[in-house]
Every structure is written in structure tokens, then in C-alpha cells.
Amino acid sequence: MAGRGLRVSSNKTECLLLDFGGNIKRLGMLTKKFPITLEPTEKHEGEELLKECPSCHRLISIFAQICPECGHIFSLGKQPEDDGEAFEQEFGELFDDETLKRVKYARSQRKTRFSKQQPPDKLWELFSDKHNQDGKTFLHNDWLFGAVFGGRDNDFNRQRFLEYLEPFAPKNDRTKAQWLKHHLELEFGKPGKQYRTGKHTTTEAKIGRNSKLEWWEILQCSPGSTWEEIKGNYRELCRVYHPDCSGFDSTIEMQILNLAFDKAKLIKG
Known part of the structure; x- marks a missing residue:
């Protein structure tokens, strides 16, 4: 394994240090004095959003796929899935046991259809076949609030949801706009409306983008x-x-x- 060599000399000795990890280049010589403290190291704002490029050692955004300084291309690992477990537990407090089974089925089907890129409207037919045999149990729209993104409404999640919805949208422009708006409001809520997310918690839906950026x-x-x-x-x-x-x-x-x-x-x- 090759390493960068750095010769260090004194009056009596001379040795060659191999800087395999580039630590001397980044942190300085071994003789450099560093302050030592038993207190927790202060984390500067923004550091958690950065990563080091292995080629040029610049600190860049943790999300960058290409280093903007040297052009190094990062290999992408598996992207983390959204964790909506805490939201689901709180949301589930609203229902009795029998209703909760139906709610969980509807929400899990909604998220599964998103992750597998399956038509969203098929959910109502599936729910009816499974739970509406007595003609009294219906899928309430509010049950689907936050089913995919756990209540996190931001431009990134809206863009992802619109990317998913678009292939299944009606062809007519006016009908398409209404259909997209309907599904976005099922997930992120109608602007200004209060949604109960638990026995003692509510959230108000805000205005968000209803059109996909190319x-x-x-x-x-x-x-x-x-x-x-x-x-x-x-x-x-x-x-x-x-x-x-x-x-x-x-x-x-x-x-x-x-x-x-x-x-x-x-x-x-």
C-alpha cells in the first residue's frame, strides 16, 4: 500500500513518516500542539451537513454526488427510508381497536403503493373489498393524512410525491390539476385545516407547491x-x-x- 512520505529531521535523528490517510496534510505535524479538554467538544453549526471529499479533502455538502471542487464522483449507498413510526403511534391514539385496524390497513396500502409505484386510486377499491362488506365502513380521507411522509411537508417530499402521482394522473389538464391537488391534500392536508395527530396534539396544514418541477x-x-x-x-x-x-x-x-x-x-x- 503506497503512502505519501514526509521526512522529519532533528539534530540526532532523521525518519520518514508515511501519511497513509492524509492526516498530516489536513491536521498538521505530530509536533503540533492541540488543546486538550475534558469538556464536550463544541460542534459548530453546519458541520453535520458536511462531508470530506477523499480526493481534494474539501468539506462539501453531505448530499453532493459530485465534489464541486475536484469533480470526484461519490458512490451512493442505500438511501435511508423515512421513519414515520413516531407519527403513526401518535396518530393511532385517535381510534378504537376495531377502527385502528382499518386505519392501519389503509395507511400501509397507501405507503406501499407509493414505494412500489402502483396506481393510488386502486386503494379505495381494495379497501372496499376488504372492509366494506356490510356497506357501513368507508375509507375516510383524513385517515390518509401523512401516510407516506409521516406529516413532513416540505418541497422535497412534495416533489417526490408529484413524481409518483404524475404517471397515473388524468390526461385532461384541468382534471389533472384537480386530481393532483386532491391527492396532495390527502397526504399533506388542506391549507388552513387543523388535523388531529393524537389525543392532545393537532397540526395545521400549510400552503405548499402543487406542481412538479422538471x-x-x-x-x-x-x-x-x-x-x-x-x-x-x-x-x-x-x-x-x-x-x-x-x-x-x-x-x-x-x-x-x-x-x-x-x-x-x-x-x-
Whole structure:
């Protein structure tokens, strides 16, 4: 295994240090003095949003797929799933045991259909076949609030949901807009309406985006852009959304950027 060599000398001895991990380059010589304290190390705001590029050792956004400084391409591991367990437990407090079974079935089917990219409207037919045999049990729309994203309403989750809904939407533009709005309100709530999420907790739905952004709009290019142009724009936008430059938590912006980049990669990469 090769390493970078650094020769250290004194009046009596001389030795060669192998800097395998690049630690000396980043942290300084072994003789450098570091303050030692028993107190917890203070974590600076924004550090949790950064990762180190293994090629140029720059700190960049943890979401960046390409280093904006040197162009290093990161290998992507399995992306974490949204954890809505706490939301589900609180939401479940609203119902008696018999109703809760039906609610859990409806919500799990809603999330499964999203994850497997299956038609959303089929849920009502499935629910009716399973639970509406006496003609008295219906699927209430409010049961589906937060079923997919656990009540987290932001532009990234709305973009993902719109990407899922669009292939199944009606072709007529006016009907399509109403259909998309209906499904978005089932998940994120009708703006201004209070939703009970537990026996003693409520949340108010807010106004959110009801239309999908195209990948080229997010990457600030055109549908005809080359793959090299797309990668160049992506790197530049990673610089813009770096916490040191943006001055705010740019997690949502970077997630939307990656969503668009992944789609562009399928088409152009």
C-alpha cells in the first residue's frame, strides 16, 4: 500500500513518516500542539451537513454526488427510508381497536403503493373489498393524512410525491390539476385545516407547491443539455448550496437537486 512520505529531521535523528490517510496534510505535524479538554467538544453549526471529499479533502455538502471542487464522483449507498413510526403511534391514539385496524390497513396500502409505484386510486377499491362488506365502513380521507411522509411537508417530499402521482394522473389538464391537488391534500392536508395527530396534539396544514418541477428547471439547464453541461451545472449548484455560501440549512435544496440529477442521469448519463 503506497503512502505519501514526509521526512522529519532533528539534530540526532532523521525518519520518514508515511501519511497513509492524509492526516498530516489536513491536521498538521505530530509536533503540533492541540488543546486538550475534558469538556464536550463544541460542534459548530453546519458541520453535520458536511462531508470530506477523499480526493481534494474539501468539506462539501453531505448530499453532493459530485465534489464541486475536484469533480470526484461519490458512490451512493442505500438511501435511508423515512421513519414515520413516531407519527403513526401518535396518530393511532385517535381510534378504537376495531377502527385502528382499518386505519392501519389503509395507511400501509397507501405507503406501499407509493414505494412500489402502483396506481393510488386502486386503494379505495381494495379497501372496499376488504372492509366494506356490510356497506357501513368507508375509507375516510383524513385517515390518509401523512401516510407516506409521516406529516413532513416540505418541497422535497412534495416533489417526490408529484413524481409518483404524475404517471397515473388524468390526461385532461384541468382534471389533472384537480386530481393532483386532491391527492396532495390527502397526504399533506388542506391549507388552513387543523388535523388531529393524537389525543392532545393537532397540526395545521400549510400552503405548499402543487406542481412538479422538471429536472432541467431544477438543474438550471435545458432538456437538450449534454451530460457534461448537466454535471457542470450540478457542481456549480452544489457550491451555491454549500452551508458556508448559502448561510442556511440547504438540506431540502440539495435533496431536490439530487432528485433532478438522478433523473437526468437516467436520461443523459
